[in-house]
Amino acid sequence: MSERPERPDPIYTQPYDPTLAEKLYNPQKPMENRITDIGPPHYWQFLPPVIQRNYGKWKSHEIIQPGVLKYKSESGEVVYVVRCGTPRLETTDYLREICEIADKYCDGYVRWTTRNNIEFHVTDEEKLRALLEDLKSRKFPNGSYKFPVGGTGASVTNIVHTQGWIHCHTPATDASGVVKSIMDELFDYFGSHKLPAQVRIALACCLNMCGAVHCSDIAVVGIHRKPPMIEDDRLEKVCEIPLVIAACPVGAIKPATVEIGGEKRKTVRVNAERCMFCGNCYTMCPAMPISDGQGDGLALVVGGKVSNRITPPKFSKVVIPYIPNEPPRWPTAVKWIKKILEVYSQHANKYERVGDWIERIGWERFFELCDIPFTWHLIDDYRLAYDTYRTSVHFKFTKHVKPLVEYNY
Amino acid sequence: MAEIKKHETPLLDELKKGPWPSFVDDIYNYGEKHKKQQGFDILGQMELSYKNKETHWKHGGIVGVFGYGGGVIGRYSDQQEKFPSIWAFHTVRVNQPAAKWYHSSALKKICDMWDHRGSGIVNLHGSTGDLILLGTVTEQLEYIFYDLTHQMKMDLGGSGSNLRTPECCMGMSRCEWSCIDTQDITYELTMHFQDELHRPAFPYKFKIKVSGCPNDCVAAIARADFSIIGTWGDDIKIDQEAVRAYVGGELKPNAGAHSDRDWGPFDIKKEVIDLCPTKCMYWDEGQKKLYINNKECNRCMHCINVMPEALRPGDDRGATILMGAKAPILEGAQLSTVIVPFMKLEPPYDNLKNLLYKVWDYWMENGKNRERLGETIQRVGLNRFIVDVLGLEPIPQHVKEPRSNPYIFWKEEEVEGGWTRDIAEFRKRHPA
Numbered sequence: 001m002s003e004r005p006e007r008p009d010p011i012y013t014q015p016y017d018p019t020l021a022e023k024l025y026n027p028q029k030p031m032e033n034r035i036t037d038i039g040p041p042h043y044w045q046f047l048p049p050v051i052q053r054n055y056g057k058w059k060s061h062e063i064i065q066p067g068v069l070k071y072k073s074e075s076g077e078v079v080y081v082v083r084c085g086t087p088r089l090e091t092t093d094y095l096r097e098i099c100e101i102a103d104k105y106c107d108g109y110v111r112w113t114t115r116n117n118i119e120f121h122v123t124d125e126e127k128l129r130a131l132l133e134d135l136k137s138r139k140f141p142n143g144s145y146k147f148p149v150g151g152t153g154a155s156v157t158n159i160v161h162t163q164g165w166i167h168c169h170t171p172a173t174d175a176s177g178v179v180k181s182i183m184d185e186l187f188d189y190f191g192s193h194k195l196p197a198q199v200r201i202a203l204a205c206c207l208n209m210c211g212a213v214h215c216s217d218i219a220v221v222g223i224h225r226k227p228p229m230i231e232d233d234r235l236e237k238v239c240e241i242p243l244v245i246a247a248c249p250v251g252a253i254k255p256a257t258v259e260i261g262g263e264k265r266k267t268v269r270v271n272a273e274r275c276m277f278c279g280n281c282y283t284m285c286p287a288m289p290i291s292d293g294q295g296d297g298l299a300l301v302v303g304g305k306v307s308n309r310i311t312p313p314k315f316s317k318v319v320i321p322y323i324p325n326e327p328p329r330w331p332t333a334v335k336w337i338k339k340i341l342e343v344y345s346q347h348a349n350k351y352e353r354v355g356d357w358i359e360r361i362g363w364e365r366f367f368e369l370c371d372i373p374f375t376w377h378l379i380d381d382y383r384l385a386y387d388t389y390r391t392s393v394h395f396k397f398t399k400h401v402k403p404l405v406e407y408n409y
Numbered sequence: 410m411a412e413i414k415k416h417e418t419p420l421l422d423e424l425k426k427g428p429w430p431s432f433v434d435d436i437y438n439y440g441e442k443h444k445k446q447q448g449f450d451i452l453g454q455m456e457l458s459y460k461n462k463e464t465h466w467k468h469g470g471i472v473g474v475f476g477y478g479g480g481v482i483g484r485y486s487d488q489q490e491k492f493p494s495i496w497a498f499h500t501v502r503v504n505q506p507a508a509k510w511y512h513s514s515a516l517k518k519i520c521d522m523w524d525h526r527g528s529g530i531v532n533l534h535g536s537t538g539d540l541i542l543l544g545t546v547t548e549q550l551e552y553i554f555y556d557l558t559h560q561m562k563m564d565l566g567g568s569g570s571n572l573r574t575p576e577c578c579m580g581m582s583r584c585e586w587s588c589i590d591t592q593d594i595t596y597e598l599t600m601h602f603q604d605e606l607h608r609p610a611f612p613y614k615f616k617i618k619v620s621g622c623p624n625d626c627v628a629a630i631a632r633a634d635f636s637i638i639g640t641w642g643d644d645i646k647i648d649q650e651a652v653r654a655y656v657g658g659e660l661k662p663n664a665g666a667h668s669d670r671d672w673g674p675f676d677i678k679k680e681v682i683d684l685c686p687t688k689c690m691y692w693d694e695g696q697k698k699l700y701i702n703n704k705e706c707n708r709c710m711h712c713i714n715v716m717p718e719a720l721r722p723g724d725d726r727g728a729t730i731l732m733g734a735k736a737p738i739l740e741g742a743q744l745s746t747v748i749v750p751f752m753k754l755e756p757p758y759d760n761l762k763n764l765l766y767k768v769w770d771y772w773m774e775n776g777k778n779r780e781r782l783g784e785t786i787q788r789v790g791l792n793r794f795i796v797d798v799l800g801l802e803p804i805p806q807h808v809k810e811p812r813s814n815p816y817i818f819w820k821e822e823e824v825e826g827g828w829t830r831d832i833a834e835f836r837k838r839h840p841a
Contacts, residue, residue, distance in 0.1 A: 001756040002596055009562055012514035016521035016560060021552035024559060030475040030551075035558035037603035040574075041515065043507035043592045047582055051510075056581040056590070060718045063665040071583055081583070087432040089543075091439035091448070092520035092529045099513035099520075108513035112533055114578065114627050140434035142425035153666030162536060165458035166451065167484060167500065167543055169466040174458065176432050177424055184427030193669040209736035210536035215631035215744070243778065249739045280738055286468030293462035306631045308623035310686055310711045313630050313744055327459040328423040350672045351663070351684060351711070383741050 004044035006052070008108075048109040048121050050079050066191050067149035068128070080128045081119050084135060084147035085158045085183070085190060088116040089166060089176045097138070097146065105131045115158045115200075117151045150191035154198055156341070157190065159183060161203040162210050164222075170279055171205035172222030172296040173325050179203055181329045182220075185338055196348040196357070199341060200305070207278050215304040217354040218337055219316050224277040226295035227270050228288035232258045236266040239285035247284040250274050276382070298323045298333050302340060303355030311356050319367070321377035336372070343370050368398040413444050416453030420460065439529055447528040447544060450492035457488065472499055472547050474554040478609040480565025481550055497546040498528065501553055502539040502566035504599065504606075507592035508579045509534065515561065522556045537616065538576030538627075539566035564603075570779075571609040575599050577619035578626040586713065587621025588639030588726040589754050595619050597758055602765075611769070612776030612785075622722065623710045629731075629745070634782040635765065636731040636745040637754075643723035644703040645712070651719035652677075652699045656692075663715050681712050727753045730764065733783025743783040746791065748799070750806045764799075771798045790818075 024033040044052065054073035061071045069081040086094075098118060102110040105127055111119040122128050138146040151157035159182060162168065164175030182201065189195060202216040206224075213219045235241070245253045245268065252274035256267050268288075270281070282290045300323065304316030319340075323333045340354075347369065348357035358366045367374050380388045395401075424433045433452065440448025454465050470483025482500040489496040503519075519540070523529055528544030535541040545553065557563045566574035575598050578584070580591030598617060599606065605615075618633035620626055622640070629636035654660045655675055661668065662675045677699075682690045689705035690712060692698075699719075701712075713720045730752055731745035752760060768782065776785045786794045791808075795801050805811075821828045 001593060002600070008512040008514050011560065011562055012512065012518055014560075016518050016525070016556075018521075018525045020560060021555035025551050025555045027551075033555070033559075034475070035555075036476055036564075037607060038558060038562065038564050039600045039603055040504035040564060040596070041506050041562050043510055043582075043596055046506050046510040046512050046515070051582050056587075058581070058583060058585040060585055061664055062661065062717075063668070066669070069664075071585075079583070085430065086533070087430045087435065088532055088534075089432045090531060090533065091435050092523050092531065093439050093442065094435050095516055095520050095531065095533070099517050102513045110511055110513065110516075111579070112509035112511075114538075114576075116533070140425070140431050141438060142431065142434050143428075144425070144431040144434060145428055146430055148428065148430065153663070153668070154670075160536065163532075165455055165464050167466065167498065169464060169468050169484065171464050174455075177421075177459070180424050180427065180429055180431065180433075183429035187428045190429075193665070193667055195670075198666070204736075207737050209738070209742075214736055214742040215628065246777075247739075247779065278738060282468070283738075289468075291463045296462060306625050306628040308625065308630075308709050309714060310684055310709055313625070315742055315744070325462045327462065328420040350667060350680065351715070 002042065005042050006045065008045045009041065046109065048079075048107065050077055050123055051109075051121065053077065054079075063152045063193070066155060066193055067152055068132070069152060078123065080122050080125070082122070082128070082131055082135065082149060083113070083117045083119050083151045084149055085151055086116055086118055086147075087176060087180065088158075088161065094146070101131070101134065101147075105134075113151075113158075115151070115160050117158050118147070148187070148190060153193040154195040155190055155193055156186045156195070156199045156201060159201045159203055160213075162205045164205040168205060170208065170283060170291075172224050172279075172291065173205050173220075173298055174327065175203055175205045177328055178220060178298075178330050178333065181331075181334050182337055185334050186341065189341070195341075195345050197351050197353050199344075199354060201337070208283070214301070214315055215306045215313055216316050217302065217305060218340060219301045219304070220333060220337070221299045221301060222296065223299045223322065224279055224290045224292065224296050225322065226290070226292045227272040227275040227277065228279075228281050228290040230267060230270065231287040231289075232265055232267045233260050235268065235285065235287040238287050241266060241268060244268060244281055244285045244288070247280050249278060249280065250276055253281060293325075297325050298330070300333070300336055300340075303358045305353050305355055307353075309353075310351070311353075311359075314355055316355070317363075318378055319370075319372055321375065340370055340372075362396050364396050364398045364400060368400070374400060413440075413446055413449065415440075415449050416456060418452050418456040421452055421456050436530060443524065443529060445529060446494035447498075448530070450495045451498070451528065451530065451544065454486060454488055454492045454495060457491075466498075470497075470499075472550060474550055474565070477565060477607045479568040479571050479607060482568055483547075484544075495528070495544065498544040499547065499550065501527075501542040501545065501550070502535060502537075502568055502574065503542060503557060504564050504566040504574050505534055505538050505540045505576075507595040507599075508577055508582055509538070510582065518561060519563075522553070522561070526553050526556065535566075537566070537573045539574050565607065567606045567614075569609045570611045570613050571607065571615070572602050572605040572611070573614050573616045574606065575617040575619065576627055578621050580619075580621045584621055585717065586624065586710070586722055588641050588722055589619070589621055589637070589728050591619040591621045591637075591639070593756065594637065594754060594758060594761070597756065598761070598765075601757075601762060605769070611773060613779045613781050615769075615772075615782065617765075623708055624714070630734060631744060632734050632736070633745060634732060634734065635768070636734060637728050637761070638731065639726065640708055640729050640751065641723040641726045642751055643725035645701055645706065645723060646721040647699055647701065648719045649698055652716060653697050655716050655719060656697070660716075660718050664717050681715050684711055685709075686711075727751050730761075732768070733781070733786050735781045735783050739779070740784050740787070743781075743787075745783070746786070747806055748795065749801070750804070767799055
């Protein structure tokens with residue numbers, strides 16, 4: 001077991017010295033004063049004393065109201081946890097405000113969850129009430145809550161998401177703005193326990209999918225729909241052509257030579273018929289930009305999960321292949337997400353996750369209930385597609401089935 | 410101080426409305442308060458993206474700190490004339506403390522440093538778990554690194570083809586279900602593999618995630634090349650009195666997770682017994698007693714989730730090790746697959762480290778450029794990976810079902826007499 005520092009390192013209470021690094025770092029001797037490979041700070045120093053005392057001794061927990069959990073230890077000690085949503089993309093001022101709250105109520109301790117929520121810990125109910133009141137009162141100048149309380153139990157908790165247009169070079173859509181638009185619309189579901197089970201929503205702004213988007217109850221994925229452009233005059237200078245060719249999962253890229261100003265240049269050609277718009281070539285080669293204001297947009301994938309509860313973890317499936325980018329509020333995407341969520345809420349059994357509900361009623365019924373058009377794009381034709389074919393006569397008669405009386409070919 | 414230039418952002422301003430915390434309001438106010446041009450320029454560039462629906466960040470840019478091959482992501486604007494203060498806007502990944510507990514003293518010091526050396530904009534946290542400092546210029550990188558290591562006792566996380574920053578659920582710090590010390594395992598592995606984390610030597614990225622139980626709150630099974638998921642080998646512990654309290658309605662099912670809807674009185678048969686995937690539970694109404702045939706339990710956690718006061722994981726605790734999860738790029742998404750059904754995990758976790766070394770040795774030798782472990786496993790075959798590469802015994806737990814095709818790649822040594830045959834002898838018996 002690693003050694004456990006009991007209190008936060010005293011170095012943190014020494015004020016930040018903005019001039020120190022300039023004194024220590026010598027560009028002529030880069031190894032001078034260099035500290036490397038020290039790793040992260042030891043977690044133990046950041047655990048509140050009540051957590052340290054009861055580490056590994058927790059007995060049970062209860063969600064006493066949406067966003068507020070009560071944990072009981074074998075020692076008899078109790079800790080209350082208040083969970084708040086955050087935008088994930090934030091400023092140091094927002095962080096300082098979190099610190100100020102933590103200092104006021106929690107002796108400075110605070111925790112982040114995997115889904116970008118923050119958690120404040122208190123040990124008595126009086127402090128808990130005061131903290132909740134305080135959090136409710138904190139708003140941004142234009143009225144949004146800084147620290148909405150919720151994200152527990154049968155709720156829509158915070159959306160895990162990627163960077164989007166604020167910082168990424170390969171996105172097919174924005175992230176933070178889409179998330180804000182969705183959470184504004186689903187706000188009531190964040191702070192309540194009305195759903196049949198927890199609903200995990202996630203967003204990835206391209207198919208690289210940083211985050212477990214592909215195993216979410218509802219996920220939004222940025223997609224491209226136009227093949228990459230090729231900058232012949234620049235390509236050989238900025239790309240390793242064999243790597244670019246190897247990077248294409250469908251073998252749609254081949255080497256080519258072109259003449260520019262009487263000069264032979266090595267470049268590539270893309271077989272557009274074969275392209276599935278994954279964008280991997282652009283990741284490998286900056287001279288093959290794929291983003292396009294008209295072509296890009298969102299796909300909705302639903303019914304995945306990560307937990308092993310009742311049924312095994314599973315992938316989300318594409319139910320809407322394309323929704324155009326509609327900044328600043330993405331109304332079509334938001335409308336469909338809310339629709340799917342509410343149809344699920346109305347029809348699913350208690351404890352049933354979105355994917356388990358759909359598997360019980362059948363995908364054909366899901367498309368009918370949600371009134372989502374079924375198109376050829378939704379029938380898999382990539383690797384392992386066969387696993388998704390219906391190789392039985394078990395299906396339900398929904399509005400999709402029209403008797404085939406006559407077939408002319 | 411130079412004049413601050415604000416940009417018109419009518420589209421983004423729409424995102425100041427609504428109840429969910431507004432990042433636009435936050436960044437705008439930060440810019441105002443600190444007179445920081447970067448705050449306004451980043452919103453200005455984003456507004457442009459909102460107008461023409463395309464990103465304005467250039468492709469890549471290799472930057473970093475001396476001696477490390479990762480931890481900093483280079484980023485340059487393609488609108489440098491319009492938004493000069495964000496012409497370069499690099500990301501610094503800072504390795505988070507395990508399970509993301511912090512003390513305000515540490516966070517405030519990071520804030521002071523980031524106001525001074527960067528944009529003041531952060532992500533808590535990045536998808537892999539790092540604390541992300543968003544937006545600085547190349548000249549500041551070494552100073553940021555010196556500040557982090559000298560004044561913060563912090564270090565960079567992973568990026569590129571190396572070990573990415575390991576991540577875990579809250580584990581024993583607050584969860585009664587954690588079967589392993591997720592935080593200690595994460596800390597120990599992170600410290601032990603600092604070289605692998607900072608100096609890319611792998612075919613592609615490699616992620617390790619540690620969840621304390623099969624609920625898998627860090628999504629280890631969906632996104633880690635090496636997924637460590639706590640589990641137990643003995644019997645679920647039952648407090649029969651608490652079970653009766655749930656049945657009697659004194660305790661709220663699922664810890665109160667369904668409190669805002671009337672689902673009717675708790676029905677143990679319907680809500681627990683019938684939903685058990687292995688049907689290994691029985692509620693004796695006469696005796697008022699719950700029976701679990703633990704031998705048949707597959708540890709899905711449902712009954713424990715529904716009755717946390719009454720049921721708890723057993724005492725023979727360890728972890729299941731799964732490998733190979735990844736997002737769609739390149740060959741399609743994969744979930745991790747069971748490799749070691751049950752592993753005891755005690756500090757200093759040498760068994761775990763040795764397994765990792767074994768996997769890396771093979772993958773570094775045989776993995777193709779940008780091939781994730783899961784793809785390598787598929788290419789060589791799970792059976793070969795388990796038996797020939799890792800030297801483990803193949804068992805039914807490794808698969809959902811055995812193969813349906815009999816196209817088996819028999820090895821010569823398995824076949825009596827080997828593969829060398831004499832065609833002349835054959836023709837003596839079977840004239841052509």
